[in-house]
Amino acid sequence: MREVVRAEEGEVFDIELEESLLEANRRLAEENRALLDKFGVRAIDVMGSVGSGKTSLISRLVESLRGRYRMAYIAGDLTTTIDADLIAAHGIPVVQVNTGKECHLDANLVAKALKRLNLADLDLIFIENVGNLICPAEFPLGSHQRLVVVSVTEGPYVVLKHPYIFMEADVAVINKVDLAGHLGIDLAKLEGDLRAVNPSIKIVRTCCLTGEGIGDVIEALGL
Amino acid sequence: MHELSVTKRLFDLALRAALENEAEEVREVRLSIGRLSLVNPDQLVFWFRELSRGTVLEGARLYIELEEAEVECPSCGYRGPISLEDRPEYHLVFPTLRCPACGHKVKVLKGRDCVIKSMRVLRKK
Numbered sequence: 001m002r003e004v005v006r007a008e009e010g011e012v013f014d015i016e017l018e019e020s021l022l023e024a025n026r027r028l029a030e031e032n033r034a035l036l037d038k039f040g041v042r043a044i045d046v047m048g049s050v051g052s053g054k055t056s057l058i059s060r061l062v063e064s065l066r067g068r069y070r071m072a073y074i075a076g077d078l079t080t081t082i083d084a085d086l087i088a089a090h091g092i093p094v095v096q097v098n099t100g101k102e103c104h105l106d107a108n109l110v111a112k113a114l115k116r117l118n119l120a121d122l123d124l125i126f127i128e129n130v131g132n133l134i135c136p137a138e139f140p141l142g143s144h145q146r147l148v149v150v151s152v153t154e155g156p157y158v159v160l161k162h163p164y165i166f167m168e169a170d171v172a173v174i175n176k177v178d179l180a181g182h183l184g185i186d187l188a189k190l191e192g193d194l195r196a197v198n199p200s201i202k203i204v205r206t207c208c209l210t211g212e213g214i215g216d217v218i219e220a221l222g223l
Numbered sequence: 224m225h226e227l228s229v230t231k232r233l234f235d236l237a238l239r240a241a242l243e244n245e246a247e248e249v250r251e252v253r254l255s256i257g258r259l260s261l262v263n264p265d266q267l268v269f270w271f272r273e274l275s276r277g278t279v280l281e282g283a284r285l286y287i288e289l290e291e292a293e294v295e296c297p298s299c300g301y302r303g304p305i306s307l308e309d310r311p312e313y314h315l316v317f318p319t320l321r322c323p324a325c326g327h328k329v330k331v332l333k334g335r336d337c338v339i340k341s342m343r344v345l346r347k348k
Contacts, residue, residue: 010247010347015240021232021337022260103225135225138261138335160310163317164261167331196308199321200328 025139028107032142039119045141048149050131053175055083056208058126062090069124074113076105076130104135137165151176152185159193166197171220177205229262230270241279246344249283253341257290257334292334298327
């Protein structure tokens with residue numbers, strides 16, 4: 001075997017960087033929060049899987065809170081405006097954010113959306129994240145609270161399979177509880193899993209189709 | 224899932240540092256990925272290779288160190304590794320924010336981030 005040692009022509013040296021790849025988003029999230037606080041607006045980030053009932057929940061909340069808060073809605077969606085149209089029917093300001101192919105909203109997109117709203121005329125903003133139980137956990141938006149909607153149709157192991165998003169959340173809403181019996185889902189066990197991951201998470205059972213539990217969500221959010 | 228966007232940021236930071244330091248070639252890039260971060264190291268390496276083609280970063284070796292998650296309990300003062308809970312019936316181990324000492328919710332101190340630590344570059348004399 002022949003070994004070859006080549007002389008270095010240049011100079012090899014180390015560059016210290018220590019730069020965070022997630023820090024830029026966090027900084028923007030803090031700016032969003034400062035902007036919201038300046039206008040006294042509270043923002044709630046609503047996360048959850050595709051089809052878990054995020055839009056239905058927000059629709060119910062807007063209906064129930066009408067007259068008490070001046071509300072707006074930021075809808076994150078890959079391509080469509082279906083959700084935005086649904087909430088716009090309540091007559092509140094709506095900003096649609098199409099993320100294209102991105103799997104989550106980030107603080108920069110939310111900053112752009114906030115520019116489209118007249119914050120002085122608002123008290124409360126619902127931000128609906130992209131339907132996904134993984135990525136949004138890593139990208140704070142500057143919201144005051146984070147809520148995850150999880151429906152019984154997602155199966156009995158959904159919480160333990162996706163612990164990270166529940167670690168980041170203040171409130172977990174278990175939706176479609178009317179179907180739990182049909183699907184053989186043990187709600188108490190699902191709640192136990194949520195508490196196992198995050199002992200301080202507030203848990204509410206809902207059926208957004210009928211409006212069951214919406215009052216409890218409002219209470220859990222302190223609204 | 225968002226490895227491409229995170230890797231793009233890594234790539235941009237590394238490329239900028241390489242150009243600022245007049246590097247002809249980047250030999251090594253050292254990263255630290257927190258255990259609680261959702262970035263998958265294998266996917267990150269894949270995207271980094273794709274993005275770096277035809278640049279001074281092409282061929283650079285990526286060294287990834289996994290940062291352990293450290294937590295602190297505001298209630299009892301516990302400070303140390305995050306607890307893991309085992310559910311043998313599902314062959315599943317998952318992290319929990321429950322304090323191993325008192326059960327209160329802990330605060331995460333370390334393990335969430337994804338950091339580019341340093342680079343080793345070759346500069347032409």
